[in-house]
Amino acid sequence: xxxxxxxxxxxxxxxxxxxxxxxxxxxxxxxxxxxxxxxxxxxxxxxxxxxxxxxxxxxxxxxxxxxxxxxxxxxxxxxxxxxxxxxxxxxxxxxxxxxxxxxxxxxxxxxxxxxxxx
Numbered sequence: 001x002x003x004x005x006x007x008x009x010x011x012x013x014x015x016x017x018x019x020x021x022x023x024x025x026x027x028x029x030x031x032x033x034x035x036x037x038x039x040x041x042x043x044x045x046x047x048x049x050x051x052x053x054x055x056x057x058x059x060x061x062x063x064x065x066x067x068x069x070x071x072x073x074x075x076x077x078x079x080x081x082x083x084x085x086x087x088x089x090x091x092x093x094x095x096x097x098x099x100x101x102x103x104x105x106x107x108x109x110x111x112x113x114x115x116x117x118x
Contacts, residue, residue, distance in 0.1 A: 019046055049104075052100075
């Protein structure tokens with residue numbers, strides 16, 4: 001379920017309750033969408049152990065905030081160990097790939113570029 005942000009409203013979620021690991025692959029749940037210019041998306045991403053996401057890029061800046069588990073993020077050719085508490089900023093268009101070494105969950109936030117709002 002996605003919750004749009006409205007003027008002067010707040011949103012609270014217990015992320016641990018929303019974590020759900022698939023038998024294989026990835027589950028991504030869009031948690032929140034900032035309707036101001038449709039600019040910011042907050043998703044809970046859960047990967048089963050040994051799941052790999054091949055190299056790709058996004059045209060948005062993004063952050064990853066690891067909730068639990070362990071994995072390896074390759075960001076612009078640099079390996080970053082993902083484990084509970086790790087926070088990563090990824091600039092737009094940076095190539096990245098991911099491998100979950102064990103069940104891995106993180107909050108993924110995608111940001112709209114400044115000036116893209118009409």
